[in-house]
Amino acid sequence: MKLQLNDNFARIKPSYLFSDVAKRVRAYSEAHPDKKILRLGIGDVTLPLTPTVIRAMHKATDEMANAATFRGYAPEYGYDFLREAIARHYEQLGISVDAGDVFVSDGAKSDLGNFVDLFADVPVLVPDPVYPVYVDSNLMAGREIEYIEGNEANGFLPSPAGLSDVPRLIYICSPNNPTGAVYSKRGLTEWVEFALRTGSLILYDAAYEAFIADGSPCSIYAIKGAVKCAVEFCSLSKTAGFTGTRCGWTVVPAALGAVKPMWERRQATKFNGVPYVVQRAAEAALSWEGTKECMENIAYYKENAARIADLLTRKGIPFTGGTASPYLWLKCPGGMGSWEFFDKLLNEAQVVGTPGAGFGRAGEGYFRLTAFGSRAATREAVERLDKLL
């Protein structure tokens, strides 16, 4: 083939983070077949879909079996029943979102990745440490990335103070992956005011909003003026255990002007919508009964997080997250590096976490533990760490 390839793809370094983790775990496991390994590195849910969601999926499946109720191509931006259920979800948070500004997606990752196609070669601001998709999708689009560091001094919640007035695409994830840090209303207001003043656009990742319970904003639209400077990406992956079921949404306010019709055009051209049975499952997850069940699952994960947080506190290990987030981001004790600490936990306690260095330069010296495991595994891991640290 003689066609010139898109050079920008070569700018992405293949991520060996999780494969390196897997490789080290496998090697250890083969050398010590008698040892039971406990995994607190996983970013995937483990509790099953809730009864209300399961009932809705069975019902929708039956509808697909009958010519009279069968559904072919879905409306391009999602069924009205789901767009309206999502608007009601915001209403319950005290936030007004027009159902017509809601675009049903197969998850936040795809939309976060595809959204940057709407822009020319514009400046991009990404926090570090960070969810790698923000970086990679912009590298693939040929853009240079400006990083803003999350660190102990700012509680892993960087602020725009000191930034130049250049308009940018600004990524914010709150509760944050990987640090678990959550912006306050005041913190987000600074960003919204900065975006409005500079003509920037905030790409707000709210995938973990369901873990917030302390009054911090669950949506960027809780901030005045955000409708004129922010797009919000949300997902049922962690809220309702949909990592293997695939449904989320993106809010593109009409107040953003040309951006909304461009996204409509992009989706109409390159996306064919979310399966009917999945849209019905998502509607069920957002119903009163479904929300109640999902909140029980989240409470389960948060209890896991609380047990890990309690241990870290007792040991005097600084950390963020773990209260309004399934993630705990801790400082490796004794000045250890991320991978050094990884090896220590694996070799001496058979507990697997994720080295912070995998999330960006500023992640070195930190370590991520997650609360998505079973209660029993979490309890046992905490006991082992209690002895080790």
Add this chain to the structure above:
Amino acid sequence: MKLQLNDNFARIKPSYLFSDVAKRVRAYSEAHPDKKILRLGIGDVTLPLTPTVIRAMHKATDEMANAATFRGYAPEYGYDFLREAIARHYEQLGISVDAGDVFVSDGAKSDLGNFVDLFADVPVLVPDPVYPVYVDSNLMAGREIEYIEGNEANGFLPSPAGLSDVPRLIYICSPNNPTGAVYSKRGLTEWVEFALRTGSLILYDAAYEAFIADGSPCSIYAIKGAVKCAVEFCSLSKTAGFTGTRCGWTVVPAALGAVKPMWERRQATKFNGVPYVVQRAAEAALSWEGTKECMENIAYYKENAARIADLLTRKGIPFTGGTASPYLWLKCPGGMGSWEFFDKLLNEAQVVGTPGAGFGRAGEGYFRLTAFGSRAATREAVERLDKLL
């Protein structure tokens, strides 16, 4: 917002084809509320999912209800059980495809649209008339498009004879949407030889392959050497009635070199896979029992097509398609324009089709009818057209 938008999006003319059709039908309907309108314009299936598929969806849904069998994030390129089922599907066609070269997708449209991101600003060759996604996704990427005309002289199957030796991305859709024309082995061999000689890459859309029964190739890989110059996009939308269930696949042969790892990287960065229940449904559709049921549905649509084809033949109206395709592409009688003929059928027989002009410049003077309606509606439409034409 002061960020510069991607100008290329403005190159896509919003398609008013189907909304114009809907508008005219609505106006007629309001003026003549007593008239029963029959729709043969629809490109969507109407028969429900088959029993084997429905059983698989219920079973997979039950698995998602139980922690022991629950599935979170799927493997990035699809579950092995489905990639292997797809490889077996090719094996049954007498074609060898490596399961590791199969990428499970949410339908051919997304992958056809996204695949062009892998290339620099390369020349693109698109047939006219054509499925609009090929054109629009390249316009959005800023490329110029070279058209190659399908017409009566070449049976709507353009050949590479006379093309310059410049390497290109070459789109081929067989059976074709909208013309229903099907390339023979010889016709496809010409394209494969041209691609190999010039270093071009064929993007082969096989979404309608299940309608082929005359020995014409169901896959580009039936042609020797195609594995070195072609990517194939396929879909269960029309094969198994998955337009509202969303599953397809893309074959990116390892023999293409750098293209496959680039597609892997693109999908790993911007796609999170197809729902588990849908992958199980797709596996069932490709099973022996599922294939048998799907073929019964396709026979039903083909019988509709045969009735329309029979009418056109009796009336001496030239057409392509209708035997190995759900589409019939006919020359408007009496030199009428596409929209003129549309209005005539609507006003005088209350039958709705699709004006060929909506599929490109070369579609003017032609008209598309589809076989996806019910038997009763198709029969009645044929009777009305029999009187009118």
